[in-house]
Amino acid sequence: MQANYWKNNPVTVSxxxxxxxxxxxxxMMGGSTNTVVLLKFGALNASLVQAGQWWRLITPVFVHIGFAHILINSITLYFIGLYIEQLFGHWRMLVIYxxxxxxxxxxxxxxxxNGLSAGASTAIFGLFGAFIMLGVTFRENQAIRMLGRQFLILVVLNIVTDLFVPGIDLAGHLGGLVGGFLAGYAVGAPRLGHxxxxxxxxxxxxxxxxxxxxxVKVS
Incomplete structure (x- = not known):
């Protein structure tokens, strides 16, 4: 089963x-909680983005602050990636992500x-959004509908938690969620249907x- 996972989910694994x-x-270069190191590796900073460093809209998904942060995001991506990559296909998952x-x-x-943020959670919320899109579009499929509802509940719980936990990028999570939901429609899911x-x-x-x-607003 493990070998099949690596073979069937190359995007998630990568x-x-x-x-x-x-x-x-x-x-090795100073620690994942070091602000200088975080910025050097591409963490999100509004001032730097507005100054023209637009790559920081993508690079933060590969940057994590502390071991617990990368562990949770990697485990979450591992499991949601299993569903999304199989249901949408490899390149469609990459686009959604x-x-x-x-x-x-x-x-x-x-x-x-101002401030600094990083982590794959913006993209991971997008994957949740894409699955919710599947639950809406293919609601006649009982398995997809049930999983879609479960992911929706998980998303709602996470967003409620975000409201009470300081330091969480709620805007990033909401933007990723909506972006993934719309991107799911845009790329389609031919493996499931029309x-x-x-x-x-x-x-x-x-x-x-x-x-x-x-x-435009940011620039």
Whole structure:
């Protein structure tokens, strides 16, 4: 089963491997809680993004602050990636992952004027959003519908927790969630069935316009 996981989920495995390698490099260069090290490896900082360092809308998904942070995100990505990569396919998962990351980090940059944040949670929330999209679109599929509901409950619990825990990037999580939900419609899920063309076009337009508006607001 383990061997099949690595073979059938190359995108998930690669993403986890990259963030682990980055974490080890950060540890060797001064520690993953060191602000200078975090910024050097691409953590999100609104001022630097607005100064033109747009790559920081993507690089934070590979940067984590402390061992507990990378452990939780890696475990979560391991399990949600199993579903998303198999149901959407490899390249579609990759698109959803990075679109969610950009959406989450853009909203975070717009919402939070200063400070520093990092982690794969913006993209992971996007994967949850994509699965919720499957639950809505393929609600006649009992297994997908039930899993979609479970993920929705998990997301709601996480967001409620975010409201009471200081230091959590709620904007990033919400942006990633919505970005992943819309991106799921945009790329479709042919392995499961047909997604309504009108819904796909509408979701794509809303997603693109939303990202453009945030980009303009941030810049």
């Amino acid at each position: 993403l986890i491997a990259i963030q682990v390698v980055v974490f080890l490099m950060m540890t 990075f679109v969610s990351a950009i959406a989450g980090n853009l909203l975070s940059t717009f919402w939070i004027s 997604v309504n063309s009108v819904e796909r076009v509408l979701a794509t337009v809303v997603l693109v316009l939303g990202l453009l508006v945030l980009f």
